[in-house]
Amino acid sequence: MSLRNSGDRAYRSLLSRPLLLAAGLFLGSGVLGYAAGGQPEARKTMDSLAEAIIPLRELDSLHLLLFIFLNNVVKAGAAVILGFVLGIPTAIFLMTNGIVAGLVIYQVMAEWGLGYTLAGLAPHGMVEIPALLLAGSLGLEVGGEVLRWLRRRPSNVRRRLRRVIRPYLVYIAPALAVAAVIEVFITPLLLRG
Helix, strand or coil, X not given: CXXXXXXXXXXXXXXXXXXXXXXXXXXXXXXXXXXCCCCHHHHHHHHHHHHHHHHHHHCCHHHHHHHHHHHHHHHHHHHHHHHHCCCHHHHHHHHHHHHHHHHHHHHHHHHHCHHHHHHHHHHHHHHHHHHHHHHHHHHHHHHHHXXXXXXXXXXXXXXXHHHHHHHHHHHHHHHHHHHHHHHHHHHHHHHHC
């Protein structure tokens, strides 16, 4: 099925509002995370995150790639599927990722500067963030369908869940695989340079 056919165009237009909402939740939370980056609590959070990833430094590149990919693909999948709970878990997923991204950007910029931050985050982030936003928008769309059902308006939750699986498998999972490859193999080269 081509993206150019009318069914896919209609489906993409349905996603425009949820996609804007997903982007707004993520970016707004990212701004809040960045603004809170200088607070002592934020530093404690960053220290906790740093401790949590220490075991990952022991992994060879292939296992690290697999871990990053599986972690991201499972969380993105959960954000899509759990959208049936009125989109609440999906919104929490987007806001949590936004806050953490904002905190990380603040801390890395404070310690290493803008160039290092861009080299470390932008290459894989340009692929990973749109994939996560798309996953969030799909979950929010499922949540909207459930809300329509609860209001006794025309809806088909089961069909909507089936329809979000295709973009998840065709676009999101492969994009997260590409982002993991960039993060494991390309980002370290850029940071050394």
